[in-house]
Amino acid sequence: MEMKEVIAEVLQKIVPTEEERAFVKGVMEELEGIAREKAEELGLEVKPYFVGSLAKDTYLAGDHDVDLFLAFPLDMPLEELREKGLGLGKEIGKTLGEYEIAYAEHPYVRAKYRSVKVDLVPCYDVKDWRDVKTAVDRSILHTKWVNANLNGKNNEVRLLKRFLKGIAAYGSEIYVRGFSGYLSEILVIKYGSFVEVLEKADFILRQKVIDPAGWVKREPEIAMKTVKREVEEDKPLVVIDPVDPRRNVAANLGWEKYGRFYFKADEFLQKPSAEFFFPEEHRKGNYLAEMRRKGTHLITLLFEVPELVDDLLFPQLEKSAKGFEKALSREGFGVLGWNAGRYGAEKAFIMLELDRVERPRVKIHPGPEFFTERGRDFYRKNERVWLVGKRLYAEKVVNEHIIGVLRGLLEKNQVALGKNLRETVKEAEILVDYVPKPLENEAYLFLSREKEGLKGHNRPL
């Protein structure tokens, strides 16, 4: 298919219809009215702002969550803002119908109105980056900047966002490390169009620093400090935030997601297809057959998790999985990969692919140098002891089977775990070469590397 045809076909699916636009507009107007009314009732000096893709008109058809920010005066103390902001949110939530409290840097209200998800987030009414006090304050500035610079390229942003979703490279959440909506907008503004951004995938990576608002000239010291810090942390990209020279818009973008974008951009340009935007579902497969093919083993830990949003839970699951990887490697088990996620409403799983589930009954235990007090101690305490160079070694009897090894590691606190998971992981159910029915496909995607692989049909995570 020709590029033009593909793009036309995709646009048809992702640009909201006039009907949808009218609906969204109506919802926003109603929400603003309710917010103003409740603020007045509570006697609060607060301004409602819409931010995010709805406010910038870069949302994808059917994907219209509302971000309504409640901006308080700059001179209000933070504690007061938290309290009053949450109070106002609750009042609005009550009017809208069902709502719940969600926890990020500060608590906020998550409501539903006419089947649209509405986040009611308190913030400061900042005019400038020097005013920024909390992590969410910049959103208002972002929205203003994009609206001032997008120049009608809204559908180019929609194409890029949908493309990034299709190749599983979208999402700035800490556990995703993909491209954010704001970053997509900046790239389109900077390079002109969806296709031009793709054509420059390699160039963008090599250019390394993007400074759309010219901060390096306006605030050289602050901007260069940002660049230096981010380059030292080996980020794939440094995009100095047009509204704040202290911030890299691409700070959460990982090499893995940039790499997906890098290869898929090239493949798409070589051979355009709508499939990049709307990939087929992952192939289904049999995890047991996959395990047999590879000759590896699958360990699955199932455990309760406390009530935490994904932003908090997933990094802890990742940390814990890596903790197991490290601890098991030290014990002589080869870890080929790990995978983690939620399992039902109250549980989570960690999967580990191992090269074996049994090891010898003895392990070689390295000791201290022989001529030290500790060396003489080690010599006295161990029966089978020998030297390699100046270091003493001894034979140590250990658990042979993975279950015993894992239980032992957990008991002795020798696995680095996410801080809210420490107790529950210790009580985990440990499954060897078997997963319960609802995890069978997850196990297949993991073992076959369909999940993280660069080729094949990658469904966004």
Add this chain to the structure above:
Amino acid sequence: MEMKEVIAEVLQKIVPTEEERAFVKGVMEELEGIAREKAEELGLEVKPYFVGSLAKDTYLAGDHDVDLFLAFPLDMPLEELREKGLGLGKEIGKTLGEYEIAYAEHPYVRAKYRSVKVDLVPCYDVKDWRDVKTAVDRSILHTKWVNANLNGKNNEVRLLKRFLKGIAAYGSEIYVRGFSGYLSEILVIKYGSFVEVLEKADFILRQKVIDPAGWVKREPEIAMKTVKREVEEDKPLVVIDPVDPRRNVAANLGWEKYGRFYFKADEFLQKPSAEFFFPEEHRKGNYLAEMRRKGTHLITLLFEVPELVDDLLFPQLEKSAKGFEKALSREGFGVLGWNAGRYGAEKAFIMLELDRVERPRVKIHPGPEFFTERGRDFYRKNERVWLVGKRLYAEKVVNEHIIGVLRGLLEKNQVALGKNLRETVKEAEILVDYVPKPLENEAYLFLSREKEGLKGHNRPL
């Protein structure tokens, strides 16, 4: 038992009887006569010198190999010395009866006379370290220095040598890395007696530099260069050779052997016993039972070896065994230890203790960074490919079983082998969890760590 009694008992066994002394003296006189006679016949200006423990009267009862050095004038070219020296050796050898040519830095004649082994070694008649031209030239100077300084402490040296043999720490051969006879003599001269040397085991290690002839004052530059070099190479001990400031007498002493001495000296002083000098034979045991106890596996390679003296063969076996250790670790097999040695007249063995003999059918193959030419190539060539950070990884199908792994490594020259063994090791017979009858006890000693262990009954190797 009291120290005194133990020492008396040991001395009785190790000090040669008057009868043995007379026999040795007779043999030496006869050999000297024959050597002078043959030299005269050949018209050679050569002086016979006895060196080694016989010449220093520090030999152990029953252990009286003769080292007869044939010293040529300093102005003779090396080639001529080699040729004439070997010629003279052969003539003497013929007169003595059976003889053979042995190969060290230079070829020399090894003969037998009245059932005593006689080495006939050509060298230069050096008067001073500045004259030294070949590795053996110093021996004459060593003998002179010891005889001038030993002060009748010959039996103290005998005790120390026998003790070191008993604890398997004696022998300066490159593959043994133990204490040499000359080093034992210097330690007794320096510290006064056998017991005093033992009492100072820790002190000697900490003192680090021993300079019995005061070279640091007489030749500071050369002596300090020696010290610096040896300390940089992390030698346990630097003993500046009393006859040559450029040389560390303990250059070949390894930490392992010093460690044996360190622990055994202390144990002996705590609880003196003749067993240290004359240990029981190694316990016999069943290697299969040992393997089962540990849950490990034993791989044995049997291969032909070219005709080489131990000094040349053993370092090559060691290098090869370490080569296997490294290559197999890279392939994901845990190597708990290695062992090597001769097997019959024409073969050698390498044993490897492994944590397993099978691995998964797939291996994770790390590739290049993704944004390079090689990265794009790697992406194209591999089907299952993914990113960890900026590095690409792929799945690779590999040999599962140790036999296939070893054959593959050898075919692709991926094992560092001793240079004279490269061809024959490739043709090695590979045995898994089984050794032929004559190697059964060797396998037991290896797997049980009786061989290198610091405790238990260590027979000198």
